[in-house]
Amino acid sequence: MLKPGTVLRGKWSQQEFVVQQRLGSGANGEVYQATQTGKGNALVALKVSAVSADIASEWRLLSDLASASPAFVQPVLMDDDALGKPFFYVMELISGDTLPVAAKSLGDPDLDRLFGDYLSALSSLHEKGYAFCDVKPENLLVERKSERRARLVDIGGVTSFGRSVRQYTPTYDRGFWGLGSRTADAAYDLVGLALVFLFLRQPPPADLMQSPLESRRKWLYSILSQLTPAPRRNSVLVGILESRIRSAETAVQMLQASPAVSTSGAARVSVSQAERMDWTERFMWFSVSSATAATLAAWVVLLKSS
Structure with missing residues (x-):
């Protein structure tokens, strides 16, 4: 652990x-807030580790992700400490x-947009x-700027498809x-994101976390x-948690089909555009709505009988 003032x-x-x-x-390491001297004392974040391979691997992935989506943290530089302290990237x-x-x-409306x-x-x-894997509130940030953009931080848990989730x-x-x-x-990521947004409305009781699976x-x-x-x-939350929606792209398309919702980088869907939805879109939404209503009704009956 680095102390404040460490250079x-x-x-x-x-x-x-x-x-x-x-x-x-x-x-894979620790993250610190730091000032970059000689650059107007700009504030940056440092990821440090005693293992150079971990830093190099995360740096490559971070650089790749930053070019794919502005939601991920933008990389600045990677280096070794001249005095033999931890390897780091900025x-x-x-x-x-x-x-x-x-x-x-x-x-x-804002929460729908952020979800998208x-x-x-x-x-x-x-x-x-x-897969991002460690989808949790601490890793989902909302900028304080006027745009209130959605950002994702900490890629330490990112794992290749098919491998065991390690974080x-x-x-x-x-x-x-x-x-x-x-x-x-x-x-796996969709379920995590759905649970985060679901628990914004109703966080699980602390004692529930120690209860048997069936109780949870x-x-x-x-x-x-x-x-x-x-x-x-x-x-969309219900569809994800029922395993009917298994891709982020499908979930985004469902959100975009609503006139009330838009996502960053996507065209807004106006009311007139919504009225011009072809029969396939209408049939899709009718099927989803019917399935959701039937499922919720079944749960109500189940809960009353249990």
Whole structure:
């Protein structure tokens, strides 16, 4: 752990960074806020590790993701410390709040938009054959700027499709809720994101986390049974948690089909455009709405009889 005031000097870049405070830690190292001297004391984030291979691997992935989606943190440089201290890379320091904090001052239209933005970012990641895996509130930031953009941080848990998930948080892990395995795939991320947004409305009780799986599932279904068709993301949440929606791209398309919702980088859908939806789109939404309504009704009956 680096103390405030510690100076890291890049062996190759000759840039100096003064550590201010620790922001967090993960399986592959620690993250610090620092100032970059000689650059107007710009604020940056440093990821440090004693293992050069971990830093190099994350740097390559971060660079790749940053070019795919603006939601991911932008890289600045990678270097070795000239004095033999930890290996490190420098990245953009995001000024923002975690999703639950930001949600307190946001309405449903903004939350629907953010949901779509996170889905779009995950879709870009999935196209490269990776799952984010550790989808949790701490890794979902909302910028404090006027645009309130969705951002994803900490790629330490990113895992290739088909491999075992090595970094996860039980509360947002599909295996913990009995909704699937801990194998990295697109659906693993979708379930995590759906649980994050679902728990914005109703966080799980602390004692539930120690309860048997069946008790956890019963509580989860009771919360799902209380959802209404509005806002639009509710139908998508149910579809994901029922395993009917298994790709981020499909989820984004469902959100975009609503006149009330748009996502970053996507064209807004006007009311007139919605009225011109062809019969295939209408049939899709009729099928989804019918399935969701039937499912919710079945859960209500199940809960009353149990």
